[in-house]
Amino acid sequence: MSAIGNDNIIAKEQHLLSAAQKGDKTAYGLIVETYHRLVISVAFRICGDTHLAEDIAQDTFMKAWQQLPNFQAERSTSFRAWLCRIAHNRSIDLLRQNRPETELDPHLPAQTTRPDRQVERDETATEVQAAILRLPETARTALILREYEGLSYAEIADTLEIPIGTVMSRLYNARKRLTKELTPLLLDIER
């Protein structure tokens, strides 16, 4: 995306945020539209359950609406980092309430590839997702935000309220553990 196109998107988002902060629900609806998938995805990757992820998304957007007047763009790396923080905190709260271990929901990938490769892909994805769920909470969220949602280190640091150096070490530990657990599967990926 060009720099100008990106600037336009940022300006549009700031305009929507400003309106929503003043109580404009239509503007908030457009914000929800933009970030719905992101929040569901973060919640699902953290807790591994699509029903729970949907509940978390609802809670996240309700809390975000409530707290929106307190959101200060200049004090936060980005709005999505702020939203991810709410989703992450809610996911962790619910996970702690709902232990023992959540069953992994096989509802994972959208059917976009050929059926003969699809089963194999689904199995790989489920295996990777299960390995991600076995990571410690702190490392798991950092990895999810980076790998699936493409947040920068600064945004992850803002989301998890940790220094950038800690983001670096959490990502390192998460990847090290995953690559160790998934070595045979990763060698297959090249095929």
Place this chain on the structure above:
Amino acid sequence: MTNHPAELIAAYIDDELNSAQNSVVKTHIAECSSCRWELEQSLRLRQHFEREPPILLRTSTAEFWQMLQPLLSAQEAVANAQRPDLGMAWVWGGVMVLLAALSQAIFLALTLSNVATRIGYPLTRWLPMDTIQLLDSGEGPGELIISALESHLFLLAFSTPLAPLFPVLVLLALTAAFAMAFLGWGLARLYQPQSNLGQ
């Protein structure tokens, strides 16, 4: 090779290093087979993440917003029911705090002044001599200040049978002042809009 820049290698994959750090990692990888292996594995993992299709949403974004709207309204209704209509109460709270603070300041100043006078150390003794002479001459507002400081009102009160109750009264007055200040602060906090709810 013993010093492996492991965390830098992780950040290298994410393109989060400056050029100097990039050079360090590149040089190290060229020489260290174990770090090279680790980097390759992390890249394979990255490849998997990139290939993975996005998750399947149970409800579309439009349906989700349809479900969310009544929840937001219900949340607002609950917040409105819990929030009393304070109107200008915070202003009166502030006025009460100011009055309480002012009356306590006067009360304490006069008490201190009279106690000091009674035990033979009038507060005016710390003023420079020329100022005292100026005040004693009765010119300007000084006379009024001196008379207030040396007022015998509290001295008279101290000589009454109620004198032993004075510390208790002072304590009560201070408690009342703090209570009023707390009330004013609480009202101001309640009135301040802190969320989108109740707008």
